[in-house]
Amino acid sequence: MLDYHMNTFLTLCQQMNYRKTAEVLNLTQPAITQHIQYLETYYGCKLFIYDKKKLSMTKEAQILQRHAQNLEYQEQALLKRLAAPEKISMKIGATKTIGEYVIADDICRLIKKQEFDISVVVDNTAVLLKKLDAGLLDLALIEGYYDNTKYANQWFKKEKFVGICGNMHPFAGKTVELTDCIKERLIVREEGSGTRQIFEHVLSEHNFSLENFQDKSCIDDIGLIVGLLEKNCGITFAYRSIAENNSKLATFFLQNEDMQHDFSIVYLDNQYAKDKVLAFLQAEE
Numbered sequence: 001m002l003d004y005h006m007n008t009f010l011t012l013c014q015q016m017n018y019r020k021t022a023e024v025l026n027l028t029q030p031a032i033t034q035h036i037q038y039l040e041t042y043y044g045c046k047l048f049i050y051d052k053k054k055l056s057m058t059k060e061a062q063i064l065q066r067h068a069q070n071l072e073y074q075e076q077a078l079l080k081r082l083a084a085p086e087k088i089s090m091k092i093g094a095t096k097t098i099g100e101y102v103i104a105d106d107i108c109r110l111i112k113k114q115e116f117d118i119s120v121v122v123d124n125t126a127v128l129l130k131k132l133d134a135g136l137l138d139l140a141l142i143e144g145y146y147d148n149t150k151y152a153n154q155w156f157k158k159e160k161f162v163g164i165c166g167n168m169h170p171f172a173g174k175t176v177e178l179t180d181c182i183k184e185r186l187i188v189r190e191e192g193s194g195t196r197q198i199f200e201h202v203l204s205e206h207n208f209s210l211e212n213f214q215d216k217s218c219i220d221d222i223g224l225i226v227g228l229l230e231k232n233c234g235i236t237f238a239y240r241s242i243a244e245n246n247s248k249l250a251t252f253f254l255q256n257e258d259m260q261h262d263f264s265i266v267y268l269d270n271q272y273a274k275d276k277v278l279a280f281l282q283a284e285e
Contacts, residue, residue: 002075006068008035009047013065016055039064066150070268073135077272087117090276093128093140094120095194096222098263101241102157103141110283124220126192132268138276139267143239144194145201152269154277160240161198161259163252166232172250178206181254185234186213190220198261199237202254 002010012021012032022029040047047061057065080089090110094103099122110116121131125144131137132151141156163181165171171184188210189196203209210216217234219225225236230248239261243249265280267273 002072005035005038008032009039010068069133070270073268074270074272076135088115089117091138092120093131093137094122095125095143096122097143097239098141100222113283124193138273139265142264142266144197146266151266154265156263156265158260158262161261162240163235163237164229164243165235165250166229167248167250168232171252175253175255177255182212186216187225187228187234187236188216188218190218195238
């Protein structure tokens, strides 16, 4: 169980403001300062500094935050296991493409086993990682990039990353140059999404960016994107699974590019989370 000093520390890491932290914890601001000073003395390092009146965390604070979040997650997992040993609670996060097009069979197998209490959150990579940090998820199925020094990970699946358009679009079934794509209307996901990160990485390797597309739209709903592609309202770059079994969509490919990307299971590096990942993988078999 985390003591009140560490609870104050984690709350301050979230709020990054002493006054707001005091309000959240129903304490006085001097009490918050005292708790942080206690931890700084105990660990022998500075945890927070002011830079031009803006509070920021030191590198030591970031290390302590990860450690404390890990302990908090384990504590929550232990409480749930003691309170309800008859079922295994599994809180799964999935990025939007994985959640909507990839893992239905995996979740179905878990549900049929009847020993799991399953909950699934579908959101973009950035949001899922924040939920993982806060102990709100046991594991996250991620398609985008993440800090692999901060999280443990397990390979899940490999998927083709392709261009997708309507089946009547001139690109349908063809291989095209990237410069040809720049002339088209691009539909791109919101910032923080895995597919956007991957496509931006592909562009940067060719010294391009999203700014080169004069006609582009940012949409965070995959269903709406698919509907627009079906109506021949543009092109997008995403995983092939989105276009599979949809007769109104087609795929296309970039010249000299074989784009594939791994789906990863990302989790906090502790035994409770590892057990959940193992249970998920065994259910998949």
